[in-house]
Amino acid sequence: MNSFFSEDNWINWVDAISDNHYVVIDNILPHAVLNDLKDCFDKQREEEQLRKAAIGTLNQKHIDPSIRGDKILWLDREGAPAPILTFFDLAEDIRQNLNRYCYLSLSGYEFHFAHYPVGTFYKRHLDQFQGRNNRMISIILYLNEEWKPEYGGELKIYLEKEDVTIMPTFGRMVLFKSDVLEHEVLETKHDRYSLTGWMLYKPVGLGYLP
Ligand SMILES: O=C(O)CCC(=O)C(=O)O
Numbered sequence: 001m002n003s004f005f006s007e008d009n010w011i012n013w014v015d016a017i018s019d020n021h022y023v024v025i026d027n028i029l030p031h032a033v034l035n036d037l038k039d040c041f042d043k044q045r046e047e048e049q050l051r052k053a054a055i056g057t058l059n060q061k062h063i064d065p066s067i068r069g070d071k072i073l074w075l076d077r078e079g080a081p082a083p084i085l086t087f088f089d090l091a092e093d094i095r096q097n098l099n100r101y102c103y104l105s106l107s108g109y110e111f112h113f114a115h116y117p118v119g120t121f122y123k124r125h126l127d128q129f130q131g132r133n134n135r136m137i138s139i140i141l142y143l144n145e146e147w148k149p150e151y152g153g154e155l156k157i158y159l160e161k162e163d164v165t166i167m168p169t170f171g172r173m174v175l176f177k178s179d180v181l182e183h184e185v186l187e188t189k190h191d192r193y194s195l196t197g198w199m200l201y202k203p204v205g206l207g208y209l210p
């Protein structure tokens with residue numbers, strides 16, 4: 001598969017990930033594709049397909065709006081409309097290039113749409129936690145046109161020296177190491193939309209472990 005991006009791009013991004021544990025990439029996809037993705041998302045939302053996101057794993061899952069208030073819908077490549085297939089092609093491109101340039105053994109990924117209604121947030125956390133340690137790289141694509149600073153809703157990443165806050169602007173993608181960086185979604189004062197997912201490590205040959 002031809003990459004969506006040049007080798008120079010990949011080298012810059014991979015350098016940023018290895019130096020800082022994260023990278024921010026603006027205009028990751030053409031505007032028209034982003035619009036189509038957002039339309040898919042709106043349609044699913046209008047059909048009330050999104051569900052309140054839970055915290056914890058397997059039998060310990062529960063909804064706790066004092067920790068996390070977003071509503072999500074997991075994406076499935078099977079039968080997905082064209083814009084989502086394009087997004088999955090991008091995810092595959094990212095997977096292959098992270099394997100190539102970072103010497104990772106990523107064998108899959110998972111993504112969900114996320115909607116943070118006004119007044120919601122996601123408190124400081126790590127995406128890799130007990131019982132769920134195969135998430136290697138977290139990826140978020142923001143789908144908010146004309147986001148304004150007064151809306152809040154930034155992604156705050158906690159770093160050793162200085163924390164960073166990142167506005168969830170349309171077409172911006174953030175990649176970071178799931179096992180290293182604690183982060184949070186600050187309270188949003190405006191509906192906030194994103195596609196969030198993880199590049200997964202699964203030892204090849206073991207098959208599916210429940
Ligand atoms: O939407 C974001 O900026 C981050 C979301 C997040 O941290 C998560 O879903 O685990």
Ligand SMILES: [Fe+2]
Pocket residue numbers: 125126127138183
């Ligand atoms: Fe997270």
